[in-house]
Amino acid sequence: MASTTSAYRITDLFAERARNIAPPTYGTELTKIISVSFAYGLADPILFPHADLAAASAAVLAKEAPIALNYGPPSAQLYEQIILRLQAKGITADRDRLIIGYGSGQILGLLPDVFVEPGDVVIVEGPTFLGVVSRFVQAGARVITIPVDEMGMDVDALEETLSDFKKQGIRPRFIYTIPTFHNPTGATMPLFRRQKLLGLAAEYGVLVVEDDAYGDLRFQGETVPSLASLDKEGWVLYVSTFSKIIAPGIRLGWACGDPAIIERLAMFKSEGPVGPFVSHVVARYCATGKLDYHIQELIAYYNHKCNLLLEAIAHEFPSDVVALRPGGGFFVWCKLPPNISAQALLTAANEHGVSFLPGTRCYANGQGDDAIRLAFSFQTTEKILEGIALLGAVLRGWG
Ligand SMILES: Cc1ncc(COP(=O)(O)O)c(C=O)c1O
Known part of the structure; x- marks a missing residue:
């Protein structure tokens, strides 16, 4: 940091809203080697036209x-x-x-x-x-x-x-x-x-x-x-x-x-x-x-990935984890049983190389520790299977 002779600090000039802003939190995943991330709703680059x-x-x-x-x-x-x-x-x-x-x-x-x-x-x-x-x-x-x-x-x-x-x-x-x-x-x-x-x-x-x-x-x-x-x-x-x-x-x-x-x-x-x-x-x-044809291709591909993710969840996750089947889009939302905290699950999952968005990062009022969001849009089909197997093992071993 530059040394200063001034009695003032630059940060005191910030408006109230800039002073109180929290830096984005990415959980622990950035410090771990994540092999499969379901965290972000990124588009699949394979599908760019x-x-x-x-x-x-x-x-x-x-x-x-x-x-x-x-x-x-x-x-x-x-x-x-x-x-x-x-x-x-x-x-x-x-x-x-x-x-x-x-x-x-x-x-x-x-x-x-x-x-x-x-x-x-x-x-x-x-x-x-x-x-x-x-x-x-x-x-x-x-x-x-x-x-x-x-x-x-x-x-x-x-x-x-x-x-x-x-x-x-x-x-x-x-x-x-x-x-x-x-x-x-x-x-x-x-x-x-x-x-x-x-x-x-x-x-x-x-x-x-x-x-x-x-x-x-x-x-x-x-x-x-x-x-x-x-x-x-x-x-x-x-x-x-x-x-x-x-x-x-x-x-x-x-x-x-x-x-x-x-x-x-x-x-x-x-x-x-x-x-x-x-x-x-x-x-x-x-x-x-061509855009409308392209959208039809996207739908077919994302539908395939979504089905794959849901089938893998049905095989790998304990039955008290409830996954909602979406009619479209990028995400599957999973409700966790009462004994599992989404934040704690994320920490444990990161240790096994897999990541997701805990529900707490989807609420403005601090709720959401009872659910997780899995984005199927970005990962390859192989990675989806690998990631759900890893996460399933963490969930089955819980408690
Ligand atoms: C619900 C929703 N709205 C808006 C956006 C922002 O999209 P963009 O700024 O890329 O148009 C996103 C991006 O993930 C989203 O999920």
């Missing part, structure tokens, strides 16, 4: 380099392609209702700038995707957790919470939900719950933020309409991404909703829209019509 992205990049460099490589707005064709995809899902979409960002995570992270004063109530699911919810916490939101079961958010519990707040004269700012192939539980909210949720949003005047990161990756069951497509009164902000269907490294996500929200999100997106080059490349790729 390398050749098509290379062809689109070459075409952009040959034909659009003067604009794609200069300062400037994203490709107008990318807006068009995203609008077409949204409209095909029955979502009202046009240029004024759409913002594109560096991943959906970036846009979700801007929500507090638009909606939250310190102490304002924001409602989230428990468990949820903490990567986003931690931004709400950092912004000083009073984050309230509504339980999730195998049908997604418990909307009756939500109704009670909204009614209690109303009695106290409090109007929550927004409800953050992942209704389809939920991260981490894999659950999908059925239509009747979606309708009730929308009714509550209108009755209590609360925005619903629908995070549909995994919605295109359905392995089984009928498509359930998105909240945004069911919403007739404008209470839903729909957020999605190319990360799970093209590649996370392209960093392109979007939000679609009330133009007044979109306009303000854009104002707080201080670096401007997304990079022109990547936007031109992805627009060209989408315009070939």
Whole structure:
């Protein structure tokens, strides 16, 4: 550290929210040699559409380099392609209702700038995707957790919470939900719950933020309409991404909703829209019509890996570990028996070279030591079998 003659410390200059921020915790796994990690929902690199992205990049460099490589707005064709995809899902979409960002995570992270004063109530699911919810916490939101079961958010519990707040004269700012192939539980909210949720949003005047990161990756069951497509009164902000269907490294996500929200999100997106080059490349790729075929390939492959993981769990895990079968997405959520702590299991599993996300890292309120999340998306089929065998041995030897 540099020596200083000053009586002051730089860190005292930090804003309250930067002073109190906790560094990310990765558990013990980084100090151990992990042979199989089920911890993170990474895409499988085997499935990246390398050749098509290379062809689109070459075409952009040959034909659009003067604009794609200069300062400037994203490709107008990318807006068009995203609008077409949204409209095909029955979502009202046009240029004024759409913002594109560096991943959906970036846009979700801007929500507090638009909606939250310190102490304002924001409602989230428990468990949820903490990567986003931690931004709400950092912004000083009073984050309230509504339980999730195998049908997604418990909307009756939500109704009670909204009614209690109303009695106290409090109007929550927004409800953050992942209704389809939920991260981490894999659950999908059925239509009747979606309708009730929308009714509550209108009755209590609360925005619903629908995070549909995994919605295109359905392995089984009928498509359930998105909240945004069911919403007739404008209470839903729909957020999605190319990360799970093209590649996370392209960093392109979007939000679609009330133009007044979109306009303000854009104002707080201080670096401007997304990079022109990547936007031109992805627009060209989408315009070939190949993305929908690619999504079908992804579905087949992820479905295979998910089935393999579940079969391996059925063979290797004690029967009192209950795995939820997802209808799509990247994750299997396992409920542990009462005598096993997810944190303690992680420590023991790390000793055997295997890792996962403990449920505690999926709750904003400290719960979750009774469950673990296994991401099947990234590992090879061989590694899935190896990892579940290792974890099964740890579980069977427990106690
Ligand atoms: C539920 C959910 N929402 C949003 C994101 C962020 O995705 P991106 O910022 O890559 O678009 C993720 C990433 O894992 C996610 O799981």
